[in-house]
Amino acid sequence: MSFVSLGLSEPLLKAVAEQKYTNPYPIQEEAIPAILKGHDLLGIAKTGSGKTAGFVLPILERLQRRKTADNGRVSVLVLVPTRELAVQVAEVFQALGAYLPRKVKTLAVFGGVSINPQMIALRGVEIVVATPGRLLDLVASNALSLFNLDVLVLDEADKMLELGFADEMNQIFEMVPKKRQTLLFSATLKDSIQDIREHLLHNPIKIEIADELQNLDLIKQVAYRIDPERKGPLLRYLIREKKMRQVLVFVSSTRTADNLVVKLRKNGIQVEAIHGDKSQGARTETLRKFKAGTLPVMVATDLISRGIDIERLPYVVNYELPRSPKDYVHRIGRTGRAEAEGEAISLITPDDEHHFRIIQKKMRKRVELIETEDWSLSGY
Template sequence: MSFSTLGLSKPLVEAVAEQHYTKPYPIQEDAIPAILQAKDVLGIARTGSGKTASFVLPILELFHRAKTVKIKRVNVLVLVPTRELAIQVADVFQTFGKALPNPVKTVAIYGGVAVNPQMIAVHGAEIVVATPGRLLDLVSSNALRLSDVEILVLDEADKMLELGFADEMNRVFDLVPAKRQTILFSATLGDAIADINQSLLRNPVTIQIDDEEQDIDLIKQTAYRVDAERKGPLLRYIIKTGKMKQVLVFVSSVRTADNVVTKLSKNGIQAAAIHSKKTQGARSDALSRFKARELTVLVATDLMSRGIDIQFLPYVINFELPRSPKDYIHRIGRTGRAEASGEAISLITPDEEHHFRVIQKKMKKRVEMINSEDIDLAGY
């Protein structure tokens, strides 16, 4: 199947080709036609499964059709859990939207920055990508109305609930029209998501891409057995000897992220951290530099990584393991995208070995374990 068979117009098909998308992901094959048919959609798929384009492309197609025949414009609200994801989703809308003959105004609004510029920016916006709290701030200031929303998208709905946005989400639901199209995407289908499905969606097309269906075979996985005090030097050894130019390193805490960046920088490796304690400007700058390959290493916590979407990222390194096997799969899935190969490396201390065996059992894949005792880390 190709994108041209999904109901997209020529400008968008050409824009997809320019972004090096060769064929639709499974979720795109089902979601794009359903959204174009004005159906509600419930999509369950992990981060990195292609779900952003699965709602961005059909929504832009609807704008193209509306503006071509001069009918009432579409008004779209996309709710996301983090600032980084808001910026990323808006960027995808803008990237593909450039292909359309008539411009579509997309604005990202999120907390952590001054509200006044955003109040000005949303004037005349046709697509608003927002975190719940800042969205309600703008509504209470009369800078934005939700009574004209025709399409509501909930992206990473499970993460919004995990972050405690349930009350804000319910307030938003009360403000948008009952008659609308609703599109909900989540990495998991828990009780809370099932409740939202029952209360918000009308006879939705349900699309579930199970983790077992996610192809991680293109990702070369390696693990190093290492004592805790040798983790930092081993990380630097791997990056330097491997001549790595773009590496996403995962850690479990803000403190560790900053410590890792400090040690990398002292050893001549350009690195920056992205976590909740950084200002929005610092986070945006780090992510932009990393995507442009001006920065060798980006160190991230799991929450902040939700906004990192790089199509051909070559390396992911787990400096520390995540709490769940599902999060591990999400992490390594940052590489090996778009049918490109990638490499995932994990640094495993003796205390983490049992947990790593559980992760391997869950993903039904054995990872080669290299003993690092004989590696000379002097100078690293």
């Protein structure tokens, strides 16, 4: 199947080609025609499965069928859990709408920055991509209204609930009109998602894409057994010996991230951290440089990883293991995307070994554990 057969107009197909999308992903094949027909939709799909373009393209197509914009009215609201994801989704709307005859204005709004510029920028906006808290601030300031909304999208709804946005989301649901199209995307179909589904969706089409566990073949996984005090030198050794460029290093806390950055910089490695304690401006700039390839190493926490979507990322390193096997799969799934190979490296201390065995069992994949006891790491 090609994008041409999905009912999209020529300007969108031109943008799709420019973005080097070849054939649609499975969720796009099913979601685009359903959304174009006005159906509510429940999509169960992991990050990186192509779902963003799966809802962006048909939304832009339907908006373009209007001859003029309804000035002063937000037509589409996309709710997301993190600032980075808000920026990323807005960028997809802008990139895929580049050749539309009637320009559709999109704006990402999120906390951590001044609200006033966002209030001013809302003039003439048809699509708002927002984190829940900042959206409510803007509504309370009479900067926008949700009463005339046509389309509501919940992207990564499961993560928003995990991060404690349930109360804010419920407030927003009370503000939107009952007659609308609702698109709900989640990585899992938990009871909380079922509750939202029952209250928000009307006769939805359900699309469920195979678990990421089935899509790990392009990722080379390797682990190194290492004593805790030698983890830093081993990471520096690997970065230098493998001549790594664009390596994403995962840690469990902001404190570890900052400490690791200090040690890597002392050893001449260009690196920056991205986490929740950084300002929004710093996070945006760090991510921009990393995506552009001008920042070789970025250290990140799991929360921030939700906004990181980089095609052909060659390396992911688990400096510390995540708490759950699901988060491990999500982390290493940052590489091996868009049918490109990638390498996922884990540094395993003796205390980590039992947990790592559980991860491998859940993943249904054995990872080679390489001994490093005899490795000389002096000078690193």
